[in-house]
Amino acid sequence: MxxxxxxxxxxxxGIQTAVNVVLPISVDQKALSEGDTYSYGSxxxxxxxxxxxxxxxxxCWMRWSSIERYANEKGIAVVxxxxxxxxxxxxxxxxxxxxxxxxxxxxxxxxxxxVSTKREDTFAAGLSMGGYGAFKLAxxxxxxxxxxASLSGALDMADRVRKDRKYDNAFGDHAMLDGTxxxxxxxxxxxxxxxxxxxxxxxxxxxxxxxxIRFKKLAEEHSLNLTYEEEPGDHNWAYWDMKIPRVxxxx
Numbered sequence: 001m002x003x004x005x006x007x008x009x010x011x012x013x014g015i016q017t018a019v020n021v022v023l024p025i026s027v028d029q030k031a032l033s034e035g036d037t038y039s040y041g042s043x044x045x046x047x048x049x050x051x052x053x054x055x056x057x058x059x060c061w062m063r064w065s066s067i068e069r070y071a072n073e074k075g076i077a078v079v080x081x082x083x084x085x086x087x088x089x090x091x092x093x094x095x096x097x098x099x100x101x102x103x104x105x106x107x108x109x110x111x112x113x114x115v116s117t118k119r120e121d122t123f124a125a126g127l128s129m130g131g132y133g134a135f136k137l138a139x140x141x142x143x144x145x146x147x148x149a150s151l152s153g154a155l156d157m158a159d160r161v162r163k164d165r166k167y168d169n170a171f172g173d174h175a176m177l178d179g180t181x182x183x184x185x186x187x188x189x190x191x192x193x194x195x196x197x198x199x200x201x202x203x204x205x206x207x208x209x210x211x212x213i214r215f216k217k218l219a220e221e222h223s224l225n226l227t228y229e230e231e232p233g234d235h236n237w238a239y240w241d242m243k244i245p246r247v248x249x250x251x
Contacts (some may be wrong), residue, residue: 051126058082058248088133092172149199203233
């Protein structure tokens with residue numbers, strides 16, 4: 001499975017940034033061994049934008065999970081960007097990561113790699129802060145994403161920023177997210193049109209478990225197309241590596 005580690009100059013961020021991309025193997029390996037050229041032809045793969053957590057970067061899904069093997073088995077391209085401690089937002093004190101992740105990066109990927117541009121082939125997923133980012137993409141860009149998955153997601157971000165100052169650079173000092181475009185609970189209640197399917201999973205020993213239960217309850221009250229799973233598990237890579245094959249299967 002080809003792995004591309006890309007360094008690019010982002011206009012939205014105003015800095016250099018890195019992204020990992022893996023593509024499935026669909027070419028005839030026998031033909032390659034006989035000297036044929038390496039080409040995907042007209043193949044357009046479904047694509048998953050896979051987001052990292054608050055303490056991670058673009059490399060962590062490749063380093064700590066078997067996402068490359070899982071994705072190849074399912075025939076899906078996977079894009080893993082860096083987003084700093086941004087909560088996937090245009091930061092109050094920092095860079096415009098929402099614009100980068102939601103607009104600039106997909107445009108670059110679609111122009112560079114053999115991935116589909118169809119909504120039904122475009123997905124987002126992530127862990128912890130990345131789970132929040134994936135659901136924000138789904139609820140704010142429903143015309144682009146067909147489905148999104150959150151593993152151990154920091155889904156009640158409004159409550160998180162009241163308790164934890166680490167997101168001050170993203171949202172501002174003592175920010176109030178309730179009722180804003182960065183509040184998933186608000187987005188759930190105001191979203192219109194055909195919303196993406198959502199997959200939500202969290203371990204019962206996870207410190208974000210209660211956040212996930214609150215999200216699940218409101219999603220059910222508003223009849224969102226949500227698949228929810230829980231089992232024993234903590235906020236760690238053992239849990240996320242165990243669940244990401246399930247996400248790909250669900251997609």
